[in-house]
Amino acid sequence: MADQEDxxxxxxxxxxxxxxxxRCSYCDFFLVTKQELQYRFFRALYEETAERFSAYGGSAIHSVHFGGGTPSLVPVSYLEDWFETFSRHVSLNNDVEITIExxxxxxxxxxxQGLAALGVTRISIGVQSFLPEKLRTLGRLHTAEEALRxxxxxxxxxxxxxxxxxxxxxxxTLEAWERDLHxxxxxxxxxxxxxMLALEKRTRLERLVKRGIVTLPNEHAQAVMYAKACELLEAQGFEHYEVSNFSKPGFFSRYNLGCWRRESYLGFGPSAHSFLVSGGHEVRSANVSSLVRYMASPHNAQEYCEMLSEEEQIDEKIFLSLRLSxxxxLDDLLHFHESNSAVLETVRRLKGQGLLKMRDGVITVTRKGFLFADKVAEELLPVRKQ
Ligand code: SF4
Structure with missing residues (x-):
């Protein structure tokens, strides 16, 4: 990958x-559908932003990512006011990436036009499909024509x-999926x-599948569709740089790549996660997953905070690195393990199963391995005495 800075x-x-x-039938994200709360939410967000950024005076921000939920649903002026609060405390890197979902x-x-005027540099569109029938099945609110336009x-x-x-x-079907990709x-x-459409717990889709009202393609059919996407997109010059992500050179998602590479990020808003690296310490934290509680006390939004142990840092590094191309x-992996021979044997076995490959001393998952990246990573974790 091109971007390899510190x-x-x-x-x-x-x-x-x-x-x-x-709420879409398959979605388990933290969100609400009461639009009348938008105004109050943004007042709380401005407060949280000002409070937390006061500790980061002078920092230059490398990327800003508006996720959700549906950030495009709110007025551009609310986002503009957020940037005003933000820029009182920190600055944006000259080549900052500002993405909105x-x-x-x-x-x-x-x-x-409004988002462009605001300084947004990248849009991530939740198209999900360009096919009318599939959009209906997924219960999406847009039409295929709208998606194209x-x-x-x-x-x-x-x-x-x-x-x-x-x-x-x-x-x-595989044919319909190919049409979507084309x-x-x-x-x-x-x-x-x-x-790949996943059956998340406590979603409407999960209930429909359990009752036999909806039947989804099985794991094998999904894996075949995923492989077809890899083949078609790679043939068109896309780099398969993460399990689910394909990019032309220079168009990687800087924010997402930053998270997978374990760079520092600050998350604002309910349920947002943060990860901070400083002086050899790594701290993960998360905001409260309740809009009511968030709005009542945005200064106190954090409900979880944990400094990672050295072992947790190693495990995360293995898990996240193997998601990426x-x-x-290999030297890092050997350094993490007490017994080199045992881990080398595991690497050999995973290579034999077509899940891993090694080149110039770097281990990466294969196309097949991308489908099982977490399981492969689990096999490579150091075994520790209890
Ligand atoms: S639009 Fe996106 S975030 Fe909102 S409910 Fe649907 S899948 Fe979830």
Whole structure:
């Protein structure tokens, strides 16, 4: 991967905007559908931002990521006011990446222009599919025509556009999935995220599947669709740089890559996570997953905070590195283990199963291995005495 600067010098910023028009049947994210709370939420967000950034005076921010929920649902002026609060305390790197996650139904021409005027540099569009039938099955609120229109308008305005696609929807065939991929490619977007529809606990979709009302393609069919995406996108010059993410050179998601590389990031808003590296210490924290509690006390939003032990740092490094095409240095892995022979034997076995490969002293997962990245990582964790 091109961007290999020192991770310790970077600070990223995530802002969780917890509003959606409706909850999609498969979604378990933290969000609410009461739009009347937007105004109060943003007052709380400004407070939290001012309070926490007062400790980071002078820091330069490498990327800002508005996630959700649906950040494109809120007025641009609310985001503008957030930047005003933000810029009183910290500055933006000259080449900062500012990404907003957006749903097609929110992206009117005026909205796209407003986001560009605000300084947004990258749009990540939750298209999920360009096919009318699949959009209906997924219960999405936009049409296939809208998805095409906003993707091409966003491309004309930003050039740096990502689309999310889901595979494994009810009744989806490999042929339909290929058609979806070809339409996405025809839009010329330089970044595509591919997600396999997962049955998250306590979602409407999980209940429908359990009752036998909905049947999804099985794991094997999903794996075949995923492999097809890898093959088609790589043939078109996309680098498969993370389990679910494909990018043309130079268009990686800087914020997401920062998280996987364990660079520091500050998360604002309910349920947002933070990770800070300083002086050899690594601290993970999370804000409260309740909008009511968040708005009542934005100064006190943190509900969990933990300094990682050395062992936890090693485990995270193994897990996150193996999600990336940049992989893990064999020397690092050996350094983490007491017995080199045991871990080398595991590496040999995983290579034999077609899950790992090694080149120039770096271990990476294969295309097949990407599907099992977490399981592969588990096998490579050091065994510790209780
Ligand atoms: S729009 Fe996105 S965040 Fe909102 S409910 Fe649907 S999948 Fe979840």
């Amino acid at each position: 991770s310790m010098t970077k600070l990223h910023c995530y802002v969780h905007i917890p509003f959606c028009r409706e 957006a749903n097609p139904e929110d992206l009117s021409t005026e909205k796209i 906003v993707t091409s308008e966003a491309m004309a305005m930003f050039g740096n556009v990502s689309v999310d696609l889901i595979c494994g929807a009810e009744g989806e 339409i996405a490619l025809s839009c010329g977007v330089p970044h595509i995220s591919v997600y 940049s992989g893990l240095e």
